Amino acid sequence: xxxxxxxxxTRIAGKDGVLRTPEDxxxxxxxxxxxxxxxxxxxxxxxxxxxxxxxxxxxxxxxPIIARGMGSGLAAGSIPIRSGGIVVSFTRMNRILEIDxxxxxxxxxxxxxxxxxxxxxEKHGLFYPxxxxxxxxxxxxxxxxxxxxxxxxxxxxxxxxxxxxxxxxLADGRxxxxxxKPIKDVTGYNLTGLFTSSEGTLGLITEALLRLVARPRYAxxxxxxxxxxxxxxxxxxxxxxxxxxxxxxxxxxxxxIACIEEAMHLGLPTDVExxxxxxxxxxxxxxxxxxxxxxxxxxxxxxxxxxKVARTEEERSGLWKARRSxxxxxxxxxxxxxxxxxxxxxxAIPEVVQRLRAISAKYGLPVVIFGHAGDGNLHPNILxxxxxxxxxxxxxxxxxxxFGTALALGGTLSGEHGVGVLKRPYFEQALGPVSVEVQRxxxxxxxxxxxxxxxxxxxx
Amino acid sequence: xxxxxxxxxTRIAGKDGVLRTPEDxxxxxxxxxxxxxxxxxxxxxxxxxxxxxxxxxxxxxxxPIIARGMGSGLAAGSIPIRSGGIVVSFTRMNRILEIDxxxxxxxxxxxxxxxxxxxxxEKHGLFYPxxxxxxxxxxxxxxxxxxxxxxxxxxxxxxxxxxxxxxxxLADGRxxxxxxKPIKDVTGYNLTGLFTSSEGTLGLITEALLRLVARPRYAxxxxxxxxxxxxxxxxxxxxxxxxxxxxxxxxxxxxxIACIEEAMHLGLPTDVExxxxxxxxxxxxxxxxxxxxxxxxxxxxxxxxxxKVARTEEERSGLWKARRSxxxxxxxxxxxxxxxxxxxxxxAIPEVVQRLRAISAKYGLPVVIFGHAGDGNLHPNILxxxxxxxxxxxxxxxxxxxFGTALALGGTLSGEHGVGVLKRPYFEQALGPVSVEVQRxxxxxxxxxxxxxxxxxxxx
Numbered sequence: 058x059x060x061x062x063x064x065x066x067t068r069i070a071g072k073d074g075v076l077r078t079p080e081d082x083x084x085x086x087x088x089x090x091x092x093x094x095x096x097x098x099x100x101x102x103x104x105x106x107x108x109x110x111x112x113x114x115x116x117x118x119x120x121p122i123i124a125r126g127m128g129s130g131l132a133a134g135s136i137p138i139r140s141g142g143i144v145v146s147f148t149r150m151n152r153i154l155e156i157d158x159x160x161x162x163x164x165x166x167x168x169x170x171x172x173x174x175x176x177x178x179e180k181h182g183l184f185y186p187x188x189x190x191x192x193x194x195x196x197x198x199x200x201x202x203x204x205x206x207x208x209x210x211x212x213x214x215x216x217x218x219x220x221x222x223x224x225x226x227l228a229d230g231r232x233x234x235x236x237x238k239p240i241k242d243v244t245g246y247n248l249t250g251l252f253t254s255s256e257g258t259l260g261l262i263t264e265a266l267l268r269l270v271a272r273p274r275y276a277x278x279x280x281x282x283x284x285x286x287x288x289x290x291x292x293x294x295x296x297x298x299x300x301x302x303x304x305x306x307x308x309x310x311x312x313x314i315a316c317i318e319e320a321m322h323l324g325l326p327t328d329v330e331x332x333x334x335x336x337x338x339x340x341x342x343x344x345x346x347x348x349x350x351x352x353x354x355x356x357x358x359x360x361x362x363x364x365k366v367a368r369t370e371e372e373r374s375g376l377w378k379a380r381r382s383x384x385x386x387x388x389x390x391x392x393x394x395x396x397x398x399x400x401x402x403x404x405a406i407p408e409v410v411q412r413l414r415a416i417s418a419k420y421g422l423p424v425v426i427f428g429h430a431g432d433g434n435l436h437p438n439i440l441x442x443x444x445x446x447x448x449x450x451x452x453x454x455x456x457x458x459x460f461g462t463a464l465a466l467g468g469t470l471s472g473e474h475g476v477g478v479l480k481r482p483y484f485e486q487a488l489g490p491v492s493v494e495v496q497r498x499x500x501x502x503x504x505x506x507x508x509x510x511x512x513x514x515x516x517x
Numbered sequence: 518x519x520x521x522x523x524x525x526x527t528r529i530a531g532k533d534g535v536l537r538t539p540e541d542x543x544x545x546x547x548x549x550x551x552x553x554x555x556x557x558x559x560x561x562x563x564x565x566x567x568x569x570x571x572x573x574x575x576x577x578x579x580x581p582i583i584a585r586g587m588g589s590g591l592a593a594g595s596i597p598i599r600s601g602g603i604v605v606s607f608t609r610m611n612r613i614l615e616i617d618x619x620x621x622x623x624x625x626x627x628x629x630x631x632x633x634x635x636x637x638x639e640k641h642g643l644f645y646p647x648x649x650x651x652x653x654x655x656x657x658x659x660x661x662x663x664x665x666x667x668x669x670x671x672x673x674x675x676x677x678x679x680x681x682x683x684x685x686x687l688a689d690g691r692x693x694x695x696x697x698k699p700i701k702d703v704t705g706y707n708l709t710g711l712f713t714s715s716e717g718t719l720g721l722i723t724e725a726l727l728r729l730v731a732r733p734r735y736a737x738x739x740x741x742x743x744x745x746x747x748x749x750x751x752x753x754x755x756x757x758x759x760x761x762x763x764x765x766x767x768x769x770x771x772x773x774i775a776c777i778e779e780a781m782h783l784g785l786p787t788d789v790e791x792x793x794x795x796x797x798x799x800x801x802x803x804x805x806x807x808x809x810x811x812x813x814x815x816x817x818x819x820x821x822x823x824x825k826v827a828r829t830e831e832e833r834s835g836l837w838k839a840r841r842s843x844x845x846x847x848x849x850x851x852x853x854x855x856x857x858x859x860x861x862x863x864x865a866i867p868e869v870v871q872r873l874r875a876i877s878a879k880y881g882l883p884v885v886i887f888g889h890a891g892d893g894n895l896h897p898n899i900l901x902x903x904x905x906x907x908x909x910x911x912x913x914x915x916x917x918x919x920f921g922t923a924l925a926l927g928g929t930l931s932g933e934h935g936v937g938v939l940k941r942p943y944f945e946q947a948l949g950p951v952s953v954e955v956q957r958x959x960x961x962x963x964x965x966x967x968x969x970x971x972x973x974x975x976x977x
Contacts, residue, residue: 157862157864158758159754159862159863159864160862160863160864161757161758162862182758203703204703204707206701210701215701217707218678227951227955231951232951233951233952233955234949234951234952235952237862237927237928237929238861238862238893238927238928239860239861239862239892239893239894239927239928239929239932240860240863240892240893240894241666241670241675241860241889241892241893241894241932241933242860242929242931242932243663243664243714243931243932243933243934243935243936244929244930244931244936244940244944244947244948245936245944245947245948245952245953245956245974246711246714246715246719246956246959247664247677247707247710247711247713247714248952248955248956250707250710250711251706251707251710251711251959253707254703254706254707255706259706270760270762271757271758271759271760271761272760273760274760294619297621297731298618298621298642298731299731299800300730300731300732300733300734300799300800300801301731301800302730339760340759340760340761341760341804341807341808341811343803343804343807344801344803344804344807347801347803347804348801351801400699400700400701400702401698401699402617402619402620402622402697402698402699403619403620403700404617404619404620429701432699432700432701433698433699433700433701434699434700434701467697467698467699468697468698468699469697469699469702469704470704471702471703471704472699472701472702472703473701473703474703475703476703476704476705480704484704484705487704487705488704488705489694491687491691491692491693491694492693492694492695492705492708493705495687495693495708495963496705496706496708498962498963499706499711499959499962499963501962502958502959502961502962503955503958503959514705
């Protein structure tokens with residue numbers, strides 16, 4: 058990269074804001090996947106204006122720009138696909154700018170860590186529901202760029218449901234403001250919705266205006282054991298059909314439970330095909346109680362062996378500890394794992410689980426299944442040892458079959474992780490050529506020089 | 518229009534499907550506004566394929582295409598802006614194609630009347646919440662094209678929150694399918710969201726896959742009287758801050774109540790500045806009751822003079838009859854009315870009402886205020902007599918001041934009606950030049966010949 062460009066970046070973001078040593082660059086070459094790509098330079102702007110100046114310069118010099126939050130992504134969306142380019146990291150843009158208690162909104166810079174934002178608004182009795190697993194380290198900007206989900210999204214909706222407005226730096230360095238505090242807004246195209254989940258390919262999100270709700274004061278959580286996974290899946294549908302919308306309806310299959318139990322010794326049942334974690338919440342204690350009881354009754358009616366409602370906050374957090382410990386538990390079980398993020402119509406869950414098991418048996422590698430059953434969003438995790446070539450070589454064909462299964466059952470590639478690099482090969486298969494062509498036209502219209510996160514989503 | 522084109526349209530849609538007499542064309546030259554524009558021909562396709570063939574032909578011959586449902590729009594979005602062009606009416610595409618009770622979805626053609634769809638899914642214990650006032654005659658396709666709202670959208674969200682997928686005929690006649698039954702889907706750009714509220718300018722929606730929820734079994738409705746409108750507005754915020762989300766939180770100002778009372782003699786209080794209609798609903802009777810009681814208590818605490826909860830279904834429907842009769846009541850009060858659709862951050866409601874009153878006083882024409890207070894979405898209606906030139910001449914400057922007020926208070930032009938023709942002059946003022954330019958680029962990318970609903974949204 059020319060010195061002139063480095064000088065300009067330093068002028069824009071300050072000496073602290075430009076990283077170039079191999080050690081520093083290495084830190085920004087990873088995300089939550091196996092992929093890797095070393096940027097030529099990392100810039101850490103502190104304002105929208107600095108971000109705009111960086112993009113303007115990059116655009117003039119035709120240098121790729123890769124936006125990055127905390128790099129916790131699971132689709133290789135925030136790392137350079139080819140080495141080179143400018144990684145724009147938003148970690149220094151981590152200020153909460155306004156909490157408006159009258160309108161229940163928060164305005165924050167893109168680099169605010171989601172859990173920090175949640176904690177801050179909760180001090181005001183407000184609540185930002187989306188809760189991706191990465192909540193303690195991922196950023197609001199990254200969550201929006203991928204339209205992140207989480208267990209609580211069954212009742213509350215995904216990140217995109219909370220984005221009222223954005224400030225976005227466009228490919229030519231101009232600054233676009235979308236939306237505003239009004240809840241309803243149909244003035245023009247839904248640009249807020251278009252930039253949400255665009256994975257840094259249409260613009261760089263520097264600031265977000267988010268809708269908040271009242272903090273639920275009560276929550277009740279139950280662990281439900283099902284001898285048959287098909288029954289567990291029927292229970293999910295039966296609960297929702299009754300008009301009960303739990304905050305969370307999480308499924309863990311036998312393998313997932315066994316992994317957690319092996320690692321944590323929490324006393325979970327390892328002899329059942331499935332467990333559900335059901336949580337109801339709200340502002341009225343009686344209602345929350347009534348709903349968890351009704352959900353428990355429905356589970357019993359659909360064949361649950363045991364419904365155990367946590368009686369104390371300690372028991373409750375124990376259940377969530379179990380749920381959250383799946384990923385670390387898997388790490389103890391095998392050196393490597395590859396977690397997918399398929400979604401299917403929720404009626405297809407029993408069938409998809411059966412087919413995933415068949416794929417596991419065919420290739421002889423464990424596939425652990427857990428996820429947000431109420432949304433039909435499952436995370437099949439393939440366990441393997443990358444050092445063993447015969448195992449590593451199975452992973453790609455297994456992934457292909459997993460995606461094929463999801464698509465065959467009316468599902469899709471990703472419920473909350475995004476396409477990034479890893480799902481590119483399946484993108485057109487999932488959406489069809491017309492959809493991909495329409496998306497390419499939008500990309501071309503907003504980023505004609507293809508400098509924003511090139512090589513993501515679309516095959517080049 | 519060349520005979521060749523008429524012949525082709527007849528070949529595609531059949532003799533019954535092509536209308537050309539002046540009487541027939543006149544029927545399709547209006548919507549719910551003052552605007553008027555006579556099409557050259559009206560075509561009524563029965564399938565997506567026919568629609569695609571029509572658009573392909575129109576595209577080849579550079580003939581404008583104006584999509585139309587039942588013509589109940591309130592922004593002149595579905596009538597030819599200049600006389601001429603092909604109006605594609607979806608009234609013959611009125612079939613419900615599938616109700617999936619397992620996944621709580623319905624697939625319907627664009628021309629299904631929204632109330633018909635609701636009635637049909639309710640037979641299965643399911644519920645399609647969006648309830649625009651036009652529900653008994655407007656269509657699903659039109660609702661989606663405008664992202665229609667309604668009183669129930671406070672709790673349940675607007676039309677767009679229920680659209681899982683679309684079939685869209687693009688400007689060149691190709692057919693695009695977006696989305697699917699999975700609730701969560703982040704595979705690629707949010708095209709479903711982009712076509713929703715695009716007002717027929719990016720494609721013709723021929724079919725929709727909609728998400729349903731369980732039908733609420735219980736509802737409680739209260740009429741609350743406030744001597745001070747500011748107190749009514751504070752009550753709205755206080756209820757939501759408590760974590761209670763009523764299905765509806767509707768505001769009617771003194772003038773609105775007086776108009777209804779004059780026309781209907783329902784015994785409404787005409788000596789208060791404002792009334793709220795509050796409705797709670799859900800699957801659990803106790804909860805619904807508890808919530809209406811809590812909401813009533815909060816209203817009392819914030820200065821309500823009277824909280825009257827309907828004790829019977831008859832009383833309840835009486836309240837909604839009052840709410841729904843505002844528009845016809847206004848018609849008795851003055852020969853003409855112009856209803857706007859501004860939204861503001863809900864904390865700004867007292868201020869916006871005060872300013873609307875000042876505008877009314879300044880011009881000497883009544884401005885009736887009612888709307889969805891919980892969403893900050895108000896419908897100020899100017900009453901006048903178009904035949905009196907001095908009144909008619911005041912309308913445009915009043916509208917300009919109303920929009921100016923909404924924008925000055927952080928609001929926008931439209932919460933549920935759309936931009937169409939009527940709000941075009943204020944579009945750039947509301948969104949800024951960068952936003953409008955980005956939207957123009959998207960329009961240009963997807964409709965390079967500008968044949969889809971030309972002259973809408975954007976100034977030419």
